[in-house]
Amino acid sequence: MSTRVATARPSAPALADRSPESRGRQRDEVRLLVSATTGERDLSFRSLPDLLAPGDLLVVNESATLPASLPAVGPIGEFRLHLATEFGDGLWLTEPRWSPARPGPLPLADGTAIAAGGVPATVVARYPGIARLAFVRFEGDVPAAMSIYGEPIRYGYLRVPEPLERYQTVFARVPGSAEMPSAGRPFSTRILEAARRRGIGIASVVLHAGVSSLEPGDIVTGAPPLLPEPYAVPAATVEAIARTRRAGGRVIAVGTTVVRALESAHDGCSLRPSRGFSRRYVSPAQPPVVADGLISGLHAEGTTHLDLLDAFLGRAARERAYAHARAAGYLWHEFGDVHLSFRPARA
Amino acid sequence: MTAEDRRRAIVTGASQGLGELLAQFLGDEHYELLLTARRREPLERVAERLRRRGAAVEVLPGDVTDAAHRRAVAERLGPAGRLDLLVNNASELGPSPLRPLTELPLESFRRILEVNVVAPLALIQELAPALARGHGRVVNITSDAAIEGYAGWGGYGASKAALDLVSRTLAGELRTAGISVVSVDPGDLRTAMHQAAYPGQDISDRPLPEVTVPFWAWLLHRDPAAVTGRRYRAQSDRWEVAG
Incomplete structure (x- = not known):
């Protein structure tokens, strides 16, 4: 003991x-x-x-x-999309957030059309067991969008x-x-x-x-x-x-x-x-x-x-x-x- | 994207459980779907539900052990049709409750082998030209019962062990045709088949088929040449590729 x-x-x-x-x-x-x-x-x-x-x-x-935090827009208005992991061919595991400081889950049903960093995308599926995370499929150049609109993922305790x-x-x-x-x-x-x-x-x-x-x-x-x-x-x-x-x-x-x-x-x-x-x-x-x-x-x-x-x-x-x-x-x-x-x- | 460019997938046993989950995932991923299962009504219900999500779905009810049904599946693709993905998911468990091998009726064992080994191979033979045109993938659904020798699971396990070897061998034989073949053990799931193996028991500690979504997202976005010939466990903590 x-x-x-x-x-x-x-x-x-x-x-x-x-x-x-x-x-x-x-x-x-x-x-x-x-x-x-x-x-x-x-x-x-x-x-x-x-x-x-x-x-x-x-x-x-x-x-x-990566500058993995993108400004995003959908039927729910403006939000932030954090790209967590690229699964390939434009499919990303993401975390939609209201803002850098305010996590989800956001009411984005499967099949919802959104745009992040100007790239059109579709919510494909929730991550099993974690409603705040979703697979999103992009129809466009995600690295280019990140290089123009992306910011590093920052959390609330940073003063700068x-x-x-x-x-x-x-x-x-x-x-x-x-x-x-x-x-x-x-x-x-x-x-x-x-x-x-x-x-x-x-x-x-x-x-x-x-x-x-x-x-x-x-x-x-x-x-x-x-x-x-x-x-x-x-x-x-x-x-x-x-x-x-x-x-x-x-x-x-x-x-x-x-x-x-x-x-x-x-x-x-x-x-x-x-x-x-x-x-x-x-x-x-x-x-x-x-x-x-x-x-x-x-x-x-x-x-x-x-x-x-x-x-x-x-x-x-x-x-x-x-x-x-x-x-x-x-x-x-x-x-x-x-x-x-x-x-x-x-x- | 025009209809011509759309990827096409066939899923057998798509009326419930893992097959239904896979059909949903593929529909959301913009595959054009041809779904099969023995019973028409549940299959139509799945198709209707997926169409409401925006998926392009056709159904063809039938038994995969029926050569005429398999022919009809191939004919749906058309003479020069292209197929991107075939999921051999339809499976026969055998008698419920499960029985030890010494008591497994031989006609049950033959049926298990027909559904789980002969039919998947027959479907691959039927669809090989269309798969070659699509540089397609074949996913054969297997089980840890193929490896472990669980009491009561001998008939089912033997069939899946045979299917695993069919998958590995085909992967080598079809490599030059540009067709990839993998075996996937989805792990224990809360499905009607798993319930049939344990009638009357509480299986609510098993996860729903949705738990395998990250694995399908991963597998279907890998280079087919990097995964062909491999056997994956969808719920394992590591999915490895070649090279």
Whole structure:
């Protein structure tokens, strides 16, 4: 039985209400919380290369963020359409919202004709179990509409409307995420250069993150509360991970998206090159097996990200780290501080 | 989009359950539909409901084991007709309640194989020219009973295991003709067939067929060459493609 000292609800964490650049800093000038069995350490993200050893491998997500929030119009008047995931041939999983701050569901029946970013579209079907999400089919050039009318998906806690460039990581190469894979955001060219000089490798995956605004009531019967998202784990990354392991190095996933991509490519016995859509849910009941370490932002209570972190660190250690982070004033969310942790050594 | 450009799909067993859900999804995706099922009235009701949603629907009641019915399905497409999608969904469960294999009447087993293996292949043979003209897709509905050996499900499971191998083999044989073939296990669903397997039992913990919509949205928008020959589980947490 574990002893819980704190019985009160955790105090509210501090939220990053703008990017470091909007605070007059560089993107790598955020705080780094390091969890170890001996306790927490408060460091600067710029010390990351020194915390890793020569022969360690960073696995990063190359997905770039789309200007996925479009102005839309339909029989219900004007609204906002957030494009979460492209299924192909103009078919998108979307979240219609009254406004960036005001979620749905909106009364848009199947078959309703709408237009988003000037492109005519039809509501095809509700997402099963989640009435706020709908499949929408477009008859036109969606990427062009996004480049003209789209804005990054922004949530209510931001004080400054950060431009799209601020939603791109230094690794961004393949457009497709509705929301930034934010753990990679503090990386800068100088950090990458320092890591390279130290003999730390870099390998990549792609996982296009959809909308993360799921709520506890969104759980579909019998299925975990994750939406299918496109991922690709290339052969070069599988080989780099195998080489790292053989040489005794550690594999550090940069972000929960990377953990989910790697676990999706693991067939229960080994890691294989793999490509498709995944809603692999990583939790203490289905723990991760590929990465040894994780660099992640700080996540809100009650989200699937936290289940993943609990699976990674152990629930008690994660709660201790988060209590420390709250008390020490770490900043939460996509423009905030980051957290490095390691999976307890396997028996 | 003119009627000439419209994609055409055939769904068997479309009067209820998963077949009805698929017909609805395809209708909303602007496929022109030809729906079949044994009983006319429920099939007409589905067609009427989908037409009210704006779908172009024709029906042809009949039994897929009847060669004349299959011929009639092919003739509806016309001599140079093009077919984009064939969904072999119509299935025979066998006696309800289910019986162990030692007690499964052989005439029931033959009927199961006729409906679940012979008829889908016969329909593919009949429609292969139209499918080739459309670079079409074939989706054969299978079941985890094809793999697991569940007590009572032996007849049905054996038929679906045979259908899986038919699918895989056809995928290779039809690749050069530009036709793709996949097997899809939709997972347990709250349908009349699942209820027949468990008469009198509460199956309300099983999800409705709608739970498979994200999978159909995914599958039907993939490059056919990247999925052909594969077997998918619609409710699984990962759908992989080749390459």
